Amino acid sequence: MKNEKNTVKHFVIKHLSGSKANQHETFDFGKHKELTFGREEANNVYFDPEKDSMVSRQHAKIVKGEKPLEFYLEDLGSLNGLYLNDEKVEGRKQISAGDKVKLGLKGPEFVFDLDPRPAGAAATRLMNVAASKPTVELDTAGESEDSDGQKEMEKGPVKESIGKQTFERAITSERKRSARTMVAAAAAVLIVLTALGFTFKDQLFKTEQTVIHNTEVIEQHQEVRIDAFDTQAIARSNVDAVVYIEVGYKLIHTTTGDDVYHEYMVIDDPNTGQQRTVALYIENESGEIEPVLGLGRNVQNGSPIALGGGGGTGFVVDNTGFILTNRHVVAGWQTSYTFPQDAYNGRMIRFVNGEWTLAEEVAVPPQNWVPYNSEMLGRRPLTGKVLEGQNMYLDVSFPNSDLRTPANVVRISNTHDVAMIKVTVPGELDHVTMKDATAEVEPGKQIMIMGYPSLAPDVVVGRASADYFNRATRLLTIPSPTVNTGAIGRVIAATARTQDDLVQGYFSVMGDYYQLSGSTPGPGNSGGPVFDRDGNVIGIYAAYVPTGTMGFAVPIKYGLELMGPARRSVVN
Structure with missing residues (x-):
């Protein structure tokens, strides 16, 4: 099936009648091994249960054959029958691009097609209107005149006389001569008409050109109609490729593997006279404010730089399980950090006269601080890749399933909010284009x-x-x-x-x-x-x-x- 995938991109269903008349539906050729038709919403081509009452819940399907560009139309036990080019289908029958399918004798009709249509595919057959027989009219006229003559003879009075037999023989002989003359004349007229028709066929018979012209006009009208944004078809085709992601991460020290904490301190509140815990902040060498970070083993009072219970969306991009999503969903340490409520109304610390002292209040934590980009740790400048994020869990769920599948981060973009993860599951997965x-x-x-x-x-x-x-x-x-x-x-x-x-x-x-x-x-x-x-x-x-x-x-x-x-x- 490799060659046909390289040429054919879409199945095309062109509706001729029914509730979807003059609409086109396209389906990705590589994703679909078969197309199902019926009134159930699970079908690829879904018909209106009320307007298309001749269609069964599961009426028919078109499946790929073993050979390239080989397709079969199969009846799924429909109540009102299945018709291919106005011939009833019993069981299974081969179908080609351009063939007409009718769901029920008086049900909706559509044309099965491929986009682009391969050169070897059969087109819809057209009737040649010019193939008429003018000699039939001549024969009919002859028969009419002859029969009228016979009727007039039969209506006349029968007179018995001495020369009756002689008179009848004369009439019979005359009739035979007239019949032979009529046949010869008809043959001569037929020969002349045939010769004239052959000579002037291009001027006389223009039916084929008219049919082609009409076909082009119809196609133009249909192209205008297909412009409609069919969100239902897009959702049905891609629903299995859109996944739910659950994630939780923490910031770690790459050398020791220790968790990294935001340092807090207990101070005496001058306004209330009571003790309270405040988050500490520091100014780095770039002049920006960031939280005072330390290793969990060294921080007596603090909060871990971590996030739990995060969720987001992703979509499968190939059949082996690669998934694209946002960087901030699966690598939260590389996006702006959301501080907890107790980190507000903190205090700056500054190195004055050889020691760290409390300084001005920080009402709101830095909104654009990214943990991965921290420049300070343990109140000292950082050099090298000392801090890194680690997902404690990263689970992927497919639609309408309660199974969670662990995933791994594969790539993280350096330029934008994009990341790639991967799940490993048996079989091939549906994916988007x-x-x-x-x-x-x-x-x-x-x-x-x-x-x-x-x-x-x-x-x-x-x-x-x-x-x-x-x-x-x-x-x-x-x-x-x-x-x-x-x-x-x-x-x-x-x-x-x-x-x-x-x-x-x-x-x-x-x-x-x-x-x-x-x-x-x-x-x-x-x-x-x-x-x-x-x-x-x-x-x-x-x-x-x-x-x-x-x-x-x-x-x-x-x-x-x-x-x-x-x-x-x-x-x-």
Whole structure:
């Protein structure tokens, strides 16, 4: 099947009648070994239960054969029958691109096609209207005149006379001569008409050209109709590739493996006269404020730099289990840290006269501090890769399943909020298709987002244990992805050229993002795929504005970079 995958990209179902008349549905050729048709929502091609009542719940399916470009149409026990080119299908029958399929004698009809259609595929057959027989009209006219003559003879009065037999023989002889003359004349006319028809066939018979012209007009109207954004089809095709991620990490010292803590101190509060614990902060050599960090063994009072109970979204990008998501989802130590509430209203410490002393108050912790980028440890400057993050757990759940599969971080982007993880499971996985649409994305382009927003209600099941040594019943969350639609509100470029010679450079304070308008899913959806109208992933959902309906997505080109070769040259 390797050759056909290289040529054929999509199955195409062109609906001719029924509730989906004049609509086209496309399905990825590489992902689908078969297409099912019926009124159940689980079918690939789903029909309206009320408007398409002739269709059974599971009516039919089209499956790939063993040979390239070999397909079969199979009846799944439908009540009203299955018809291929108006011939009833009993069991299974071979089908070609361009063939018409009808679900029920008076049910909806569609054309099965491939995109692009291979050169060897059979096209839909057209009737040749010009193949008529003018001689039939001549014969019919002759018969009519002859029969009228006979009727008139029969209606006349019968007169008996002496010369009756002689008269009858004369009439019979005359009739035979007339018949022979009529046949000869008809043959002569037929020969003349045939010769004229052959000579002037190009001018007389133009039916074929008219049919082709009409076909082109119909195709144009259908192309306009396929422009509709079919979010249901995109969701059905990709639901199994969108996964839920649960994660917890901690910051460690690479040399000793010790946990790294934010140091606190107990002080006397001058306002209340009571003791309270405050978080300590320090100014690094770059003049920036960061928390005072120390090893767990050396910190008497503090809080670990860690995060538990984190969640996000990812999507499978190939059949072996590689998954793309946001860097801040699976490598939280490389993004801005969210300080706990007790880290607010802390105090600075400064080295004065050879000793560390308490200084001014820090009402709000540094909002852009990234643990991985810390410059100080143990109140001293850092050199080398001394601090690193470690995931305590990183689990992936597939839709509608209570099984958690451990994953590993494979690659982390150095340039954007993108990371790649991998799960190892038996068999091949469904995966999305991606497209670098950087050059063609513009404001107003419709998009669809899939993921697991934390605001969506959870579905919980109680799982009884069959393990004799662990009989406890567990409550497990069953993830189910959510669909949100919107549009590209703005394309934010990190850098760009300007037409003004006096402007030395254009730089975005935010970086490279697609600004999304419309319905934004919010937290928990980070790392989810952003689809275009063709079902291709063009971005990775990354952030949102809590007070509005605005979100941001990372262009997929940064994810494609992680799927490239192990080495990437940045200098010639």
